[in-house]
Amino acid sequence: xxxxxxxxxxxxxxxxxxxxxxxxxxxxxxxxxx
Amino acid sequence: xxxxxxxxxxxxxxxxxxxxxxxxxxxxxxxxxxxxxxxxxxxxxxxxxxxxxxxxxxxxxxxxxxxxxxxxxxxxxxxxxxxxxxxxxxxxxxxxxxxxxxxxxxxxxxxxxxxxxxxxxxxxxxxxxxxxxxxxxxxxxxxxxxxxxxxxxxxxxxxxxxxxxxxxxxxxxxxxxxxxxxxxxxxxxxxxxxxxxxxxxxxxxxxxxxxxxxxxxxxxxxxxxxxxxxxxxxxxxxxxxxxxxxxxxxxxxxxxxxxxxxxxxxxxxxxxxxxxxxxxxxxxxxxxxxxxxxxxxxxxxxxxxxxxxxxxxxxxxxxxxxxxxxxxxxxxxxxxxxxxxxxxxxxxxxxxxxxxxxxxxxxxxxxxxxxxxxxxxxxxxxxxxxxxxxxxxxxxxxxxxxxxxxxxxxxxxxxxxxxxxxxxxxxxxxxxxxxxxxxxxxxxxxxxxxxxxxxxxxxxxxxxxxxxxxxxxxxxx
Numbered sequence: 001x002x003x004x005x006x007x008x009x010x011x012x013x014x015x016x017x018x019x020x021x022x023x024x025x026x027x028x029x030x031x032x033x034x
Numbered sequence: 035x036x037x038x039x040x041x042x043x044x045x046x047x048x049x050x051x052x053x054x055x056x057x058x059x060x061x062x063x064x065x066x067x068x069x070x071x072x073x074x075x076x077x078x079x080x081x082x083x084x085x086x087x088x089x090x091x092x093x094x095x096x097x098x099x100x101x102x103x104x105x106x107x108x109x110x111x112x113x114x115x116x117x118x119x120x121x122x123x124x125x126x127x128x129x130x131x132x133x134x135x136x137x138x139x140x141x142x143x144x145x146x147x148x149x150x151x152x153x154x155x156x157x158x159x160x161x162x163x164x165x166x167x168x169x170x171x172x173x174x175x176x177x178x179x180x181x182x183x184x185x186x187x188x189x190x191x192x193x194x195x196x197x198x199x200x201x202x203x204x205x206x207x208x209x210x211x212x213x214x215x216x217x218x219x220x221x222x223x224x225x226x227x228x229x230x231x232x233x234x235x236x237x238x239x240x241x242x243x244x245x246x247x248x249x250x251x252x253x254x255x256x257x258x259x260x261x262x263x264x265x266x267x268x269x270x271x272x273x274x275x276x277x278x279x280x281x282x283x284x285x286x287x288x289x290x291x292x293x294x295x296x297x298x299x300x301x302x303x304x305x306x307x308x309x310x311x312x313x314x315x316x317x318x319x320x321x322x323x324x325x326x327x328x329x330x331x332x333x334x335x336x337x338x339x340x341x342x343x344x345x346x347x348x349x350x351x352x353x354x355x356x357x358x359x360x361x362x363x364x365x366x367x368x369x370x371x372x373x374x375x376x377x378x379x380x381x382x383x384x385x386x387x388x389x390x391x392x393x394x395x396x397x398x399x400x401x402x403x404x405x406x407x408x409x410x411x412x413x414x415x416x417x418x419x420x421x422x423x424x425x426x427x428x429x430x431x432x433x434x435x436x437x438x439x440x441x442x443x444x445x446x447x448x449x450x451x452x453x454x455x456x457x458x459x460x461x462x463x464x465x466x467x468x469x470x471x472x473x474x475x476x477x478x479x480x481x482x483x484x485x486x487x488x489x490x491x492x493x494x495x496x497x498x499x500x501x502x503x504x505x506x507x508x509x510x511x
């Protein structure tokens with residue numbers, strides 16, 4: 001099983017990286033400016 | 035897309051997970067994100083802005099700031115060309131291993147990579163025999179680079195539309211497969227469990243800044259060149275965030291693919307993870323292939339997936355290292371793009387043959403060490419001084435703000451003028467100190483470190499002035 005502290009870091013990494021990437025891709029798609 | 039492809043390379047697959055594990059596991063994500071947002075993204079915006087504003091290759095861009103700064107541009111394109119000569123060698127290894135995956139030819143012996151594949155002599159001072167599989171791989175990879183680049187930027191666009199999503203999809207498949215293996219969770223615990231005491235260690239913070247700096251293809255003229263191809267209305271700041279987060283996201287994902295399989299290897303062989311070879315070539319060409327051989331089914335398929343992913347991740351980075359110098363030669367001497375690319379690829383091939391010898395892996399390690407620790411960091415520092423202090427950072431900030439809905443404040447100027455230069459000076463200082471007090475390669479003769487590491491870095495610096503002094507086609511007329 002994954003340790004609790006590892007789960008916390010996993011969520012932290014996913015939110016910042018993939019959440020951030022999704023947000024900026026959405027911005028680019030919305031403004032049609034890449 | 036091309037810039038994402040350039041930033042995401044072989045280093046993401048093996049370097050990030052290893053650096054993360056070495057520097058506090060999951061806790062490393064904290065300094066890594068701080069470094070990404072305080073140095074990586076601001077520097078990326080700086081490079082994209084200068085390329086977009088100048089609409090030319092790095093020497094041309096720096097020449098527009100002041101004629102006497104053209105050498106900075108040449109320096110930024112010469113360094114990635116030197117990196118390409120050994121980077122392509124690593125890709126040639128991947129190329130051979132992709133073919134070996136068909137029948138898992140590397141066998142069960144972990145050392146076969148060094149002994150029978152590389153003909154390793156054990157020392158950079160003894161070149162030994164050429165490795166024919168590596169030589170054939172070099173020919174194949176250099177030919178691919180030439181075929182991608184010689185027709186110009188349109189073909190690059192078509193290639194990266196394949197070479198960015200394909201390896202990402204393969205990495206996701208490998209991650210899912212890895213997570214279903216016994217022992218995978220132990221591997222992930224090893225990768226992610228935070229050691230917060232590491233945050234008080236200055237070396238961990240330096241490692242985070244170094245990882246961000248090297249991983250984003252900064253100070254290599256690549257982002258300046260690609261930005262010159264962007265449309266006038268392209269959103270520079272938003273693009274910088276996309277490139278940086280895609281790069282970091284791929285590295286983070288690669289950690290799951292790699293460490294789940296490492297956990298499986300540890301469980302199936304009864305060896306502690308800490309006793310396995312986890313850095314650089316060891317992880318990619320020894321530990322991972324050994325683990326693949328032990329897979330209960332479809333081992334060959336997953337082996338191919340892994341090496342195809344590495345090759346396709348690597349090819350974008352490899353041609354992005356050649357594109358700046360061929361674009362610069364094309365602009366300065368008005369020679370055709372095909373001719374400039376042909377000259378650079380031929381020259382690159384002959385230079386990289388030395389890394390296909392038995393002593394090649396050691397020469398590669400030495401050159402990589404000195405170029406990344408001193409060459410790239412010095413260029414980054416000079417870029418910050420020239421663009422931040424002499425040209426004035428606020429002019430480039432205003433240019434970026436004109437293209438973007440994300441408005442950069444004066445804080446960005448302070449990052450470019452103070453924070454990043456201080457971090458880079460610190461990085462240089464620590465590197466010099468570490469090299470002085472603790473020889474990184476005590477087993478190698480000193481003359482090999484000087485001739486294969488220190489002299490090439492110094493030579494590239496002086497060569498940039500020679501290139502500046504050489505007359506271009508327009509100047510001759």
